[in-house]
Amino acid sequence: MGLEQNHSPVPVGIVSIWPGMIDTNLQEEARNQDKTAFPSAEMFSWVKEKGMLTTPEETAKQIIDYLFKEDFEHGAVVDLYDYSKL
Known part of the structure; x- marks a missing residue:
């Protein structure tokens, strides 16, 4: 184009x-999922803990x-x- x-x-x-990765409601929802049903929840929690998310603003x-x-x-x-x- x-x-x-x-x-x-x-x-x-x-x-x-x-x-990059943005700290949205969807990110929070992914972090709070049952880790046995949604194993990627650990990865979403890890990037939040490491400060790898930016705010929408x-x-x-x-x-x-x-x-x-x-x-x-x-x-x-x-x-x-x-x-x-x-």
């Missing part, structure tokens, strides 16, 4: 953003900041996750 827009007289800015700010950058890279695939949390 990004390549297609390069030839448009009025191009639309296209970007794919990976925001932090994520929204990162996305907005990226979209309004002066050097917005059309057609980019962007990973906003802070891997220093690992």
